[in-house]
Amino acid sequence: xxxxxxxxxxxxxxxxxxxxxxxxxxxxxxxxxxxxxxxxxxxxxxxxxxxxxxxxxxxxxxxxxxxxxxxxxxxxxxxxxxxxxxxxxxxxxxxxxxxxxxxxxxxxxxxxxxxxxxxxxxxxxxxxxxxxxxxxxxxxxxxxxxxxxxxxxxxxxxxxxxxxxxxxxxxxxxxxxxxxxxxxxxxxxxxxxxxxxxxxxxxxxxxxxxxxxxxxxxxxxxxxx
DNA sequence: GCATTAACCACAG
DNA sequence: CTGTGGTTAATGC
Numbered sequence: 001x002x003x004x005x006x007x008x009x010x011x012x013x014x015x016x017x018x019x020x021x022x023x024x025x026x027x028x029x030x031x032x033x034x035x036x037x038x039x040x041x042x043x044x045x046x047x048x049x050x051x052x053x054x055x056x057x058x059x060x061x062x063x064x065x066x067x068x069x070x071x072x073x074x075x076x077x078x079x080x081x082x083x084x085x086x087x088x089x090x091x092x093x094x095x096x097x098x099x100x101x102x103x104x105x106x107x108x109x110x111x112x113x114x115x116x117x118x119x120x121x122x123x124x125x126x127x128x129x130x131x132x133x134x135x136x137x138x139x140x141x142x143x144x145x146x147x148x149x150x151x152x153x154x155x156x157x158x159x160x161x162x163x164x165x166x167x168x169x170x171x172x173x174x175x176x177x178x179x180x181x182x183x184x185x186x187x188x189x190x191x192x193x194x195x196x197x198x199x200x201x202x203x204x205x206x207x208x209x210x211x212x213x214x215x216x217x218x219x220x221x222x223x224x225x
Numbered sequence: 226g227c228a229t230t231a232a233c234c235a236c237a238g
Numbered sequence: 239c240t241g242t243g244g245t246t247a248a249t250g251c
Contacts, residue, residue, distance in 0.1 A: 148230070148231085149230080149231065175239065175240090176239075176240060176241090177239080177240095185231075185232085186231075186232055186233075187239090187240080188231085188232075188233080188234095188240090188241080188242085189230095189231060189232075191240060191241055191242080192231090192241080192242080195241075195242090207240095
């Protein structure tokens, strides 16, 4: 028990709806754990006893497919890590790995269910969160099926710039291999497309630091596959 | 057929 | 781990 939830500044939006008493209860069962880069926070195949809430950091959520690893999404704090797997299944359906140092609160499953059953506002916020994620996932699933590789990689770059770093100048936290797993393409294709973008002055690239020069062009490529 | 795309393989930094 | 070149298979015109 590291934090007292009532005073935590990094709570989820849903917990704003909790009563003081409920927060106290949360505080009694909540454990905060810090993970280093590349440590696994949630492990596919293991039994889930807790809900994981990412307070700080950046993670990748990935699943072992029949052929190879598939990165389902990259997620930054604050967010719940895998409500579907924690609530709908007793076994984790995917692995979550820290890609930067991360702080995670583990909340007892039963307590969490109790909040959902007893507090409508809390439940509403959780449902909103799930809906948003599902819609987002549909969108990306279709993109990945229909776009060709330059489009998928352009989209990934825009995602990091717009959604993760809020800057056109950032350091890619993933290896080329991981970028391939994320965009459903091979690591070679990622390499080629990135250097191609650089040649065409759409981005500047030095190792993993990326600078987007021509964002409009990147958007066009992302849109038209 | 011919062109395009992207995966796979191999090899060099 | 990354970048690049050659090869190959699939697909579209």
